[in-house]
Amino acid sequence: MKRAYQDVLGRAPDAVGLQNYVGILQDRGWREDRLRNELRRSAEYKTKVVPREIAAAYRDVLRREPDSAGMRFYTNRMIHKAWTVARVRDALHQSPEYRAGRFATRP
Numbered sequence: 001m002k003r004a005y006q007d008v009l010g011r012a013p014d015a016v017g018l019q020n021y022v023g024i025l026q027d028r029g030w031r032e033d034r035l036r037n038e039l040r041r042s043a044e045y046k047t048k049v050v051p052r053e054i055a056a057a058y059r060d061v062l063r064r065e066p067d068s069a070g071m072r073f074y075t076n077r078m079i080h081k082a083w084t085v086a087r088v089r090d091a092l093h094q095s096p097e098y099r100a101g102r103f104a105t106r107p
Contacts, residue, residue: 001025004032008039009049040082050078053085061092 001021005013013021021038024030039045054074058066066074074091077083092098 001032001035004036004039008036009042009044010052040079046075046079050075054078054088057085057089057092061089062095062097 001018002013005011005017021035025035051071054066054071057074058064058070074083074088077091078085078088
C-alpha cells in the first residue's frame with residue numbers, strides 16, 4: 001500500500017490515509033490496483049499531482065511551462081482517460097511544436 005501512495009501521489013501515506021485504506025483493503029478485500037484507482041480519483045491527485053506532473057513534462061519535453069489549453073487537455077486525459085504522465089510525455093514528443101524544434105534550447 002505504501003508503494004501505491006508513492007507511485008500515484010508521490011508521497012508516503014499519512015496516518016489517517018494509512019489507517020483508512022488498510023481497513024478498506026482488509027474489510028472489502030481490495031487489491032492494490034483498486035487502491036491505486038481510488039487514489040487517482042482523490043482531490044489530491046486531481047488538484048496537485050496531475051498539474052505538477054503535466055508541468056514537469058512540459059518543462060522536460062518542450063522546455064516551457066504549459067499553456068492553459070494544454071494544461072486543460074492533458075488534465076482531462078489524465079483524470080478522465082486514465083493517461084499516465086508517460087503517455088503525456090509521448091504525446092508532447094509527437095506534437096508539432098516538438099517536431100518543429102520550436103522550443104528553447106537547454107544551456
